[in-house]
Amino acid sequence: MGLLFPRGRSRSGRPLVARLVLAGAMVAVLAVGAAPPAPADPCAYVTGGQAFFVTPSTGQQVTTHVGGGAVAFQLQVRLSNGQTKDVTRDGNTHYFTNGAGNFGSNFANTQGLYGPEPPDVNKTFPIYIRYTDPCKNVTWTFTVSLHVIP
DSSP states (O other): OOOSSOTTBOTTSSBHHHHHHHHHHHHHHHHHHHSOOOOOOSSOOEEEEEEEEEESSOBSEEEEETTSOOEEEEEEEEETTSOEEEOTTOTTEEEEESSSSEEEEOTTSOSEEEEOOGGGTTEEEEEEEEEEETTTTEEEEEEEEEEEEO
């Protein structure tokens, strides 16, 4: 008894393999059109950071004396895109402390400065540096500690 259809052929007369390839291509085209692209992150947001002194020495705690000049500090934040950004003098960065000295910036406007005053002598106090992330509108607070001697 013979076969109704020759081996490898469908009823339409097309080779079975050709029909399967055509059906697979149609599924692939439909699948590509059905998946929307993932939304791109509109901006790099802060994931962490560090405040530190750069003069008279480096670190998060320093000792200085009145009349010895201002201490300089910087704030660097890590971003979601892997970059590190110095935001020390950014408009979204603010400084405060309970010390009696004054805040300022260096001539290149790249470092924050704190000039201790006589009422600061024999005290240790924090300098708080707050940065508001413009991407997520989240405020981060970083701290360094200053000890003032005569």
